[in-house]
Amino acid sequence: MTTPLPSRQAARRSVVALLLAFAGSLLAGPAQSAEAAPAPGIRASYANPVREADGHVDAQATVDRLRAMNADTYAFLVNKSTDWGDLEQEFLPAAQASGLAVWVYLVPPTECPGGTSCAEYLPYKKDYVAWGQAIARLSVRYPVLKAWAMDDFNANTSTFTKDYTARMRTAARAIQPGLDFYPVVYANAVTQSFVDTYATSIDSLILPFRDDPYRDTLWTGSLRPQLDQIVARLATKSRKAILMVYASTLSRTTITPDVEYVRTATAVGLEYTKAGKLDGVIQYALPLTAGRAQSGDERVGHTGNSALVFTVHPDNATTVGDYAAASTTIRLDAGSTSCRMVVWHTDDRPATSPLGYHAKQAIVGGAQVWERDVASEGSDWYTSSPIDLTPRLSGGSATLTLRLYEKKAVTNYSVTARMDDISLTGCHVTNPGFEADGGWTYSRKGGDVLAGRHTYDPVYSTSVHAAVGALYGG
Known part of the structure; x- marks a missing residue:
């Protein structure tokens, strides 16, 4: 039938x-076989x-x-x-x-x-x-x-x-x-x-x-x-x-x-x-x-088609201290004695969302140098104020980590956050706009918080x- x-x-x-x-x-027959x-x-x-x-x-x-x-x-x-x-x-x-x-x-x-x-x-x-x-x-x-x-x-x-x-x-x-x-x-x-x-x-x-x-x-x-x-x-x-x-x-x-x-x-x-x-x-x-x-995909970057993305999915439970992170090495430019950084960032939580749960953070040399709650602003792209990293690069380099950090546990409080176009003065990192593969390594503590580079491709x-x-x- x-x-x-x-x-x-x-x-x-x-x-x-x-x-x-x-x-x-x-x-x-045999004509199919390749040499x-x-x-x-x-x-x-x-x-x-x-x-x-x-x-x-x-x-x-x-x-x-x-x-x-x-x-x-x-x-x-x-x-x-x-x-x-x-x-x-x-x-x-x-x-x-x-x-x-x-x-x-x-x-x-x-x-x-x-x-x-x-x-x-x-x-x-x-x-x-x-x-x-x-x-x-x-x-x-x-x-x-x-x-x-x-x-x-x-x-x-x-x-x-x-x-x-x-x-x-x-x-x-x-x-x-x-x-x-x-x-x-x-x-x-x-x-x-x-x-x-x-x-x-x-x-x-x-x-x-x-x-x-x-x-x-x-x-x-x-x-x-x-x-x-x-x-x-x-x-x-x-x-x-x-x-x-x-x-x-x-x-x-x-x-x-x-x-x-x-x-x-x-x-x-x-x-x-x-x-x-x-x-x-x-x-x-x-x-x-x-x-x-x-x-179901969409353009994700502040500029270009790529960005660093962090997520907590709906109905996923997290615990205090969970995070997902992307890390790279930040180095002083030749002849430079100072380093300043600006981070472009966004997320999909409205400013009416509860505060104190998900935080976007920057860590340099093991010290937190910037933090922004996902509920502190709207869903546009924003810049951090210039962050002076000079004290953290006394040896000329340090590890830069961008992450989404759980300050309180959640059971159903989703978020998608992005960072892009890391602007540096007097110092540099590889792939600051995330448009190329490489230059960053990814880690997580608690698998319900995720991080990675994502690229929208129109074709x-x-x-x-x-x-x-x-x-x-x-």
Whole structure:
């Protein structure tokens, strides 16, 4: 059973499918193999395809963009009512012709169209055994279809019990023995108990990174420790993870991922893949249509497109003394005997907000030299008064730290604060306008206060495509 396409398009799509399937049969042999050995591991992207004006997936344009990004795998999300037909009639023939590996990516009951009954999730609704069997039959027809994945698996274990998951995988493999099954499981749910329970019913595990338990796409410092822990747990059952990097806006986060965030997390994932610790990397919803800004993003800098940003997310609890900070070295100019600094700063708290909780601060040589409460002004950009740093640079240099500091604990008092254009007289720092990467290091005490450099990119989809392509091609 398949969902029929609109009649005005059925003939055109049928012809295209036949032509692409024929092309795939010509290209499926040795002519596909490259002279150079391929880079190890999966290099994938998920969802966010190029779409036609009528909402259908533009199969060839999507495949072309994936290939230009050096991706070898695409996870095709089946969610819209037209997706299954687009997958079967256009995308798989196009992928087969190009040699692009495909996974079918399904949604669980908590995300189904039509609610948890999955009444509108067509064609197989809540019967995930039937979904697996249908995917397996497609895999027989199109051998580039290698796997199927289930989103938010760990939030749906009441449906996907150990026994039911085994039934799903077994039923699919009875039709296509090599078809893999990949659950999507967040880091805090990949316990040893989970691994012990499900290892025999899965092949690899898709691991989204979002700085659990804090849920953000700004901080990457916890990625390696999380990978090390999860890699070790999976290794006890001879299983591996595929790292999912958020290349598109993650719900209920304060700051959207920018190009540098995606580049940093992807590079770590590829490093672990090369070392044999991961099975590969997949981008979460990297936008494949060129020339678009990041969804939900906005220009953040006082000047330019970049700024230092600090956040406390709604409903996140902090404790007194928590902070997030950015640090660099401040040095006297040659021949200078004095140093003055002005900081441009802003935040999103109105002046009617409670005082005494979140403070923007500057620390030089271990001493606080400036502070401003987030509720002391409006939401425009302001400058500090000139700050004389000369006494703190007696040796010609000192550490400059800009931070957001918790003076009182909060449970639901969010803020987004920014600093930019550090103006210095008689002294200097690297990257005072935050327009380039580097020059600053980031730290935090208490993970609910975050800091990082963020860049707004009006053509984010083009830039992130190029950045990932360079890494995937390396």
